[in-house]
Amino acid sequence: MSDNVLSGLAEIVEEVAGVAADDVTAEKSFVDDLDIDSLSMVEIAVQAEDKFGVKIPDDELANLKTVGDAVNYITSNK
C-alpha cells in the first residue's frame, strides 16, 4: 500500500471532515469509524481525484468502505 497515497488521503479527510490525519489508517471504515457522511465522501472523492489524477465514478465510490479500499483503488488507477 502506498504511504504517499495514504498520507495524501489523510490530509484530505482532515481538511473535509476534521478527523486528525493520524487517525486515518488503512483499516478504518469511513462511515463506522471516522463518522464521515455521504456528503463529505463526495467532497473527499473530488479532492482525491484532483490530488491523485484519478477518476472515481459513483459506483466505485460506493465500494470504498475503508481507507485501505480507497488507497488501493487510487494506487491501481492513477
Add this chain to the structure above:
Amino acid sequence: MSSGIEVVITGLGATTPLGGDVTSTWDALLAGKSGVSPMTHDWVEKYDLPVKIASQLVVDPTEVLPRVEARRLDRSEQVAVVASRQAWQDAGHDDDTVDRQRLAVIIGTGIGGAITLLTQDDLLEQQGLRKVSPLTVPMLMPNGPAAHVGLELKAQAGVHAPVSACASGAEAIAWGYRMIMSGEADVVVAGGAEACITAIPVAGFSQARTMSTRNDEPEKASRPFDTARDGFVLGEGAGIMVLERREFAEARGAKIYGRLAGIGTSADGYHITAPDPEGVGQSRAIAASLRSGGIDPSDVGHVNCHATSTPVGDVAETVAIRKAIGDHPVLTAPKGALGHLLGAAGAVEAIVTVLSIRDGIVPQTLNLENLDPAVSLDVVAGEPRKIKLDAAVNDSFGFGGHNVALAFTPA
C-alpha cells in the same frame, strides 16, 4: 390569559455588529457606538456600487466555531448556531432539562444562504459541476439556520423557519409564543439570523433606492427619525431567545428575564415594499399584541421601533404607534447603531426591549440630531434614558407588508 399559561424568557444569545454576545452588544448600544463601517470587499469597486458601507459583525463566526463545522455552514447558519449556543447556555439548559419532544426551534431569516448560492454559482460557471459542494442545498436553504440548531438540540416538538423579510426574527418569536400557549411545547429556542452582505443584495437594495449612500460618514449613515435620513444600512447577525412556559421554568429554578405577554401579527395588503402611510396594518398588529397580553395601552411606556432610517417607513410607524397606543410611549430605534439586520433585526431588537425592561433604561437612537417634525413623539436621543417600564412593545415590519408586534412585561 384564560388558559393560565404564561411565556417567559430564560435565555438570550446574540452576535451583532456591536458585539459578539448580548452583554457586549447591550453595553455598546448604551455607550452610543455604531456598528457601521466601510465594506472592504473587492466587489464594491468592481461593480461601482453606490453603497460602500455596511454594519458588519465584530466577531466573525469562523473565529468561534471549529473549522470543520464552519465550512459545512453558510454564514447565516454560523451566526444562528453561535447565538443559539449562547442562549441555551444562558438559560441553564443541558441534555436533561427538557424532554426533546417538548422542545421546538424556530429561527427565521429574510434572505437565507445568499452567499453560498452565489459562491456555488461562480464555481459552477468557472470550474464546472465537480466543484459544486454537495452541501450547497443544506447551506442555502432558508430553513438551514433553524434546521442546524434544531438538529444540535435534538428538538422534536417542531423546527420551523418563518420567512417574512425583515419581520422574520420577530415572527419566529411570535410563533414560539403560540406553540407554548397552545400546549405544543414547553421550551422554544426562537429568533432570527441573517448574513447576506454580498454583491447582489447590496445591488438590489440600492436599485430599490432603500439604502443610505452616506459613504463618507459610515457611523452617521443610519439615523432613524432624523430629518437627514436617507435609507437603511445593511447589517448581519443573529439574535436568539429561549422562551419557556412559566411553570416549567420556575419548576427548574431558571432565572427569568421578563415575560412575552402578547404577540400580534397582521399584513398590510397595500404594496410589496412600501408601508401603508396610514399605518393601518401596523397599528392592528400592535393593538393585537396588547389585547393578547391583556395590556392596557396606557400601561405601555416604551416602543422599540422598527424604524430603519428610510424617509417613508419611519413616519408611517409613528402613525401606527399613535393609533394603537397613543402619544405617551417613549420611543427608540436601535437600527441607528446596529444597522438593519433584516431577518435577525426583530430578534436582536426584541432582546434589547427585554433588557430595557429589566434594567429600566431605554437606549438612545444613535444619530438622531434633528427629529423629523412629522414624528412629533418622544424619541430618546443623545444618551440613554432611565425609565421604569411596566410594558414595552417591539415592532418589526417586512417587505411584503408583514407586521409583527411583541409585547413584553417584567418578569
